[in-house]
Amino acid sequence: MAKAKPQRTTSIDNTIEQLKIEQETILNAYTQITLIEISRIKELTLKNDILMHNRISYSKSKLIELAENIANLAKENTGILGTGLLNPVMLRNNNGILERIHGENRIKAVKLNGVSTIPAIILENVSDELARFMRSSENLNREDLNVYDETLSILEHIQLACGFESIDKVKNFINKIKNFQAGRTTLSEIEKKLLIQVNNVFERIGRFDIITFVDRLSVLKLNPLIKQALVDDVITYTQAKVIKSKLNSDEEINKILDMLKHKKISANDLRKFIDNLKNS
8 A cells, every 4th residue: 555645844934925925816816896696605615625614603692793784884875885794705616616715704694684695706716725725814813713713723724834634634743742742752754844834833823832722622622502602702711621521411511601691700610610519
């Protein structure tokens, strides 16, 4: 059996800068905004990349607020083409199929208002790699990005910059680095070069290093109820970790989340509260 090809060691700066140039060229070439039937818009499909992150949860209150703002502007016939939207959604034409690169929240908000069309820019000749870059870049630049989406966006950015085959491969490598730092494993020469690249990505992002980011991976295994509460700003990330470690059933989790909607307590106090509840 042939050996698997090693991860490519392309310079991160070259990879990202090249994609930035491609993005700028594409966006400058396609500026026409068209009203598109929302029913025609499909999810982004990437070859061999079923783990491409898509925002699957969003604060309900924020979505309703966005929908109301769009509706109010539309009543005044303002915004793009009088729709109330200030920015069009970005789509790519993939062999006749219109796939969303970004703009999911705008689409959901418009649908809440009972509107069936949305202003969009349709891009041609957008590769999977460029589509992934455009989406992950937008996510990383969001001010309201929750912990769950931020974690996945960083993993996608590393996947793109360092040539990993999937997000799972990125997670596995980061966990291996944790074990390497603890003296529990060794790295091949290729993995040592890859470690330098991944560290460079974290330096560019400026929020974590590879070791402090390991802890963030636990957020990807949260119970859906906990994850939604995190997205809705009902709980903090540290509270989410406490609930994950202490409770298993949906019934127990719902009781604690309902309590936290009306009472603000620290993660430490929450841990003690749950322990006392279990003991009693």
